[in-house]
Amino acid sequence: MNVAADNTGKREAILESANKVFLEVGFGAASMDVIANEAQVSKQTVYNHFGSKEELFAAMVRTSCDKMTLAFAEAAKDGNPEKTLRAIARHFMNVVFSEEKLAMHRILMAEVPRFPELGRVYYQSGPAIIRKFLADYFVEQNKRGTLKVNNPQFTAEQFISMVTCCRLRSELGVEPLPNDDEKQRYIDNAVTIIIKACRP
Amino acid sequence: MNVAADNTGKREAILESANKVFLEVGFGAASMDVIANEAQVSKQTVYNHFGSKEELFAAMVRTSCDKMTLAFAEAAKDGNPEKTLRAIARHFMNVVFSEEKLAMHRILMAEVPRFPELGRVYYQSGPAIIRKFLADYFVEQNKRGTLKVNNPQFTAEQFISMVTCCRLRSELGVEPLPNDDEKQRYIDNAVTIIIKACRP
DNA sequence: GTCTATATTTCGATAGAC
């Protein structure tokens, strides 16, 4: 129950409620009445703060993206490349494999044709960050001679994709989110492949 | 324009129209009126053939999946592992990277909570087929000694994921579908990594 | 700014003639 303690907190309450309802039932099936009730606020108040359902949805997504600030730097602090790749992969998986991220991903993809800029915002605030971080890491290791990565950009993206490949099945409802053991197996295999392929 | 030449073709016309409209605007935003108009059929005729919007959607997805029969066997007919991996990857990419598949993927993921079995049908009729095919191929090469793949199942899935990793950006509208050159670069890098990592 | 009550539209589904 997102109770609005006072007037100043109602905007936040509405955003929280919108986050919950949109992620639960999707954009189309979500109704402004339900969102208002959940926030313990009248519907008109919702319309005062956000002019329309579309604007509310966009504001909700942006707010969620802002919270997705990831601290990868500490994960790659020291250690050999194998340990570092493991740490980065594990960090990313723990962020990505949650019911909330899954729902957000699903709904965003469905609504990209209607909200073209939101997909870009989401990508830039999430996948793009780790991709760049990892590519820079590969470049650095190339200089040090600890790895030999021919295409840092491609390899970074493909490494991330290897680690998260089972997300497709979760998204399609084929199986639930992976547990820690399953995550570890994907990490092990991916790291082993990259380390072998990029031995200097 | 999906014209129904005679009575016998109306069911197909409705399915074609449903395919077009659902993929264009999604399940929620698609209206039965528009689908009926597009098929040049009255709305009641749609309800006579398919009892509800949900049933029509499910029938549309199943029909589309049935057409997705892939002939990978010929792609892997002969040649060394490198050539074979390239052929399989290219074949799969050409199937996956089309506007229609992209739209289908997007909408299915959004509607999985509402239609749990459709996600499974879709996965089994598409990604699962190539995954198994590739895993079997790795097992076979292990026996022959031409490759050394420790985890055929994982590696098959991760190889496919490496090749199609840029689909995320297309799905999120960050950039358009890759052209042939771009596809080739993803294939080159992925095949190189696997060949190096799995040298016997 | 916030609430209650209402206007208006849209859409899924149906009734009844042919």
Next chain:
DNA sequence: GTCTATCGAAATATAGAC
């Protein structure tokens, strides 16, 4: 089986009092 016409529900958005 197919069509035209319509019902009924739901939901977006607004009007007007406090």
